[in-house]
Amino acid sequence: MSKNKRLLKPGSRLSHLANMVEPPYTTIWDCCCDHGLLGMSLLRDQYADEVIFVDIVADILASLTARLERSFPQDQYRWQVRCEDINNILVPPEDSQLFIIAGVGPHQTIEFIDNLCASAPDTEFDLLICCVHGSYSVREELIKKGYGLKNEQIIFENNRFYEAIYVSKKIADKPIVNTGSQMWHWPDPVHQDYWHRVVGHYRQKAKSDPTHYQPIIERYKLLRDSITRN
Ligand SMILES: C[S@@+](CC[C@H](N)C(=O)[O-])C[C@H]1O[C@@H](n2cnc3c(N)ncnc32)[C@H](O)[C@@H]1O
Known part of the structure; x- marks a missing residue:
């Protein structure tokens, strides 16, 4: 796909999220991907060797697969589409993975984080979280899990506020604060x-x-x- 073809509207929530990601990663997981626009943008810009799109709704993934096949031929790009509940994902023992969880509520987000971490207690992976409301409780969970802050941002879109929280257990020297700090x-x-x-x-x-x-x-x-x- 042409680098110039716009996938994300400039200034949108998704473009802010894309701009926060610090490549390179071996694998980026676009969890709850829906339209898949964020993962596609990161795939096009080669932020990872492979992007894995996960959603629980089969119909959504059928259209996404068709779009990926048209725009991101498998001889040039590495991607997978998985119809799965995020709670059932087994994190592979790979270095350098980023899980993006955006557009779902805080309870679901916390449940996903808990299950991803529990599936691979010895594997460290980064997270980019942007949930709908309730970031305070999500931050408490990330602190409990031993994450440190890479970056955070307040995003305002369509009269709604979001907090984007980018965390790691490796390269993150700042502590996460439950109310937010540098954002x-x-x-x-x-x-x-x-x-x-x-x-x-x-x-x-x-x-x-x-x-x-x-x-x-x-x-x-x-x-x-x-x-x-x-
Ligand atoms: C509002 S969309 C978010 C899309 C995109 N991440 C964004 O931020 O714009 C939420 C998506 O989460 C998916 N979803 C909800 N629960 C899920 C689960 N347990 N496992 C995988 N996907 C799930 C839904 O099917 C839906 O497509």
């Missing part, structure tokens, strides 16, 4: 809006479960105080 650029009004939305969300939750959610609100307040002081 916050407080002078940016969009980031202030995001902070208010997150805290508003936890204030709602704290009405029925203050013991759990009030400490989370306090952490976001501490975060704001520390970034506005600097």
Whole structure:
């Protein structure tokens, strides 16, 4: 496929995710790939020797396979399409793998991370996560699993906020912070809006479960105080 042919809209969530990836990888897994656009973009730009597209819906994968066969001939590109539940993937004992999990909720994301890690306790792999809401709980899970931060970003698309979190157990010298750290650029009004939305969300939750959610609100307040002081 021509390098100039646009797969991802500039400035879109998926293009931000693609720009965060630091090649080279042996294998990139586009988990919950759906349209497969992110994996295709990374395949075209040779970010990995092989890209594996995984989704649980067979029809989605049939159209994706047809598109890959047309645009990414197997004599030039290495790719696989797998119709599987991410929870059943057995991570192969390979160095240098990236699993991208984007566009699903926090509970599912955490379940995927747990099962991928459990399938290969001795294999280290990087993760690029961009879930819909609830990044706080995902971050807690990544911290528990011993991941460090490579990069993180707040993404705003179609009036929705996302946190992109890129983590590794190898080349990542910064700790992951549950409220996020380097992604916050407080002078940016969009980031202030995001902070208010997150805290508003936890204030709602704290009405029925203050013991759990009030400490989370306090952490976001501490975060704001520390970034506005600097
Ligand atoms: C909203 S799409 C996300 C597409 C793309 N990753 C993105 O961020 O734009 C969610 C996809 O996850 C897939 N999915 C949901 N649960 C899954 C599971 N357990 N295993 C594999 N795929 C799953 C769905 O079939 C759907 O195609």
